[in-house]
Amino acid sequence: LDGETGELKPFADDVDKRFQAWTFRHNAQAPNAFTPEQMDWLRLMKDHIASSCSISRDDFDYAELADRGGLQKVWAVFGERLDGLMDEMNQELVA
Numbered sequence: 001l002d003g004e005t006g007e008l009k010p011f012a013d014d015v016d017k018r019f020q021a022w023t024f025r026h027n028a029q030a031p032n033a034f035t036p037e038q039m040d041w042l043r044l045m046k047d048h049i050a051s052s053c054s055i056s057r058d059d060f061d062y063a064e065l066a067d068r069g070g071l072q073k074v075w076a077v078f079g080e081r082l083d084g085l086m087d088e089m090n091q092e093l094v095a
Helices: 003-028 036-052 057-061 063-067 070-078 081-094
Strands: none
Touching: 003 036, 003 081, 036 063, 036 070, 036 081, 057 063, 057 070, 063 070, 070 081
């Protein structure tokens, strides 16, 4: 275990736990429940947050997010909810 891995692993675990709690709360409210495609995107966004500590529109130009269709695709999946969801994820998952 090097120092860097030792630091990132607990943070990634915390992000995973917070992500599970956050998505559970959303899905418990029927009109706000996420579709399977939305959950796939949310997991990608969560992984990005775990490695970068935040997510923004610009991040969809990079790596795995761009490979999946980038901002245009994620906007098609979430529409106007996207910015609010990113704000929530940045607050809830990094806290």
